[in-house]
Amino acid sequence: MPMGRRLKNYQEKLIAPEQAAGLMEDGWKRADLHVHTTCSFDVLPVRSLHPESLYEKSLALGMDFITFTDHDTMDAYEILGWDREKLVPGVEMTVYDPEFAGHVLHVNVFELDREEFLELREISQVEHDLKNFVRYLKRHRLPFMYNHPFWFKFHEELNPSAVPKLANLFPVLEYNMNELKQKNELTIALAERFGKSIVATTDTHSGKLGQVYTLAKGDSFREYFRNIEKGRNYIVPEDLTRKLLIEEMNTWIDLIFDKSHNTQDVKNYLTGIKSLDAMVKISRSTLLNYSPRLNRTAMNLFYMISNTGLPASFYIYSAKSIAREIEKNIEIKSQK
CATH class of the missing domain: 3.20.20.140 (Metal-dependent hydrolases)
Structure with a gap:
């Protein structure tokens, strides 16, 4: 149906x-x-x-x-x-x-x-x-x-x-x-x-x-x-959507790199999402902690990558493939 x-x-x-x-x-x-x-x-x-x-x-x-x-x-x-x-x-x-x-x-x-x-x-x-x-x-x-x-x-x-x-x-x-x-x-x-x-x-x-x-x-x-x-x-x-995912990724970049928001040490923070965890490790490096300019440069680099839409598009493509596989393997009929 x-x-x-x-x-x-x-x-x-x-x-x-x-x-x-x-x-x-x-x-x-x-x-x-x-x-x-x-x-x-x-x-x-x-x-x-x-x-x-x-x-x-x-x-x-x-x-x-x-x-x-x-x-x-x-x-x-x-x-x-x-x-x-x-x-x-x-x-x-x-x-x-x-x-x-x-x-x-x-x-x-x-x-x-x-x-x-x-x-x-x-x-x-x-x-x-x-x-x-x-x-x-x-x-x-x-x-x-x-x-x-x-x-x-x-x-x-x-x-x-x-x-x-x-x-x-x-x-x-x-x-x-x-x-x-x-x-x-x-x-x-x-x-x-x-x-x-x-x-x-x-x-x-x-x-x-x-x-x-x-x-x-x-x-x-x-x-x-x-x-x-x-x-x-x-x-x-x-x-x-791709647009919402880009906005969400940029929010995470804000949270990870903006030192003024951090109230605790996040060195051991792990989401299980490789891209986010990699950003956390980079943002917590000693060099970035002591160099606001380098921290801003790294932050802008991740913004640039995010705003290309490529990471979001790749995620959406993978998620759609999974959704199609799920729909193929399940039959949900309307209740009469």
Whole structure:
């Protein structure tokens, strides 16, 4: 079945910022449900990405609910406190279930406390039992969602045929700004097939929170998320493009080379992305640390390479190849 036919029922969920503004005037609430801070291992330890800075930025943007979903840690809430205005405790849990799932999943969980987090970490990192993990979430009535369903860990064997059965375990699927349109369309088709809801998130690791978001009614986060689960929501989405990727790469160059932003030693910082890690090592060299002129020269060189668009084009080309391979190996039919 053509992709356009599959997406027909969900197209009305995707709205423009102008439409969203009207809804917000009528009392609809907005939130970016996937944001990383310096507490995540793959976020640069700079002042602008510290939980306090991102919390203040979220307030300034007028977010109705603010949540930080760092990788397998809730340290942001130990830093901020658990009861701040509009703040909703959240975490992105890594779950590897080799028998049922066969690959790594990322799951966002909200409104959990320290004890629930530790118990979930035991299930995900020791038991490696996805079904038990989901049972725990349902038993404790914790809001949760399946992040970027068609993402696979680097060097991990693609296992797209498992995604539909996994998606059926979750009430909400993620439309991720860092994914190509092809993958996000597959996620929407998946949601349509199983009657799931969709949220739009930035999944930002560079502080660009709120560029996309999810709208629903609700005086509390619990009510807001319940309405999302019932499909009573809209999303303001965006997909990864060459232009957006160049902007993101330039933001990383700013963060890596701008010494005034650094508050901690980032010599041991590693993302696992070779190009970024190479830039970090170069930026931390003794010569650049003591020579602002050389630091600026190196920074401008990386800007020049980024602005050619070649790194972005290569990444997009590779990502499109993976998306085509996934679509070839998965059949998602529209729910009748």
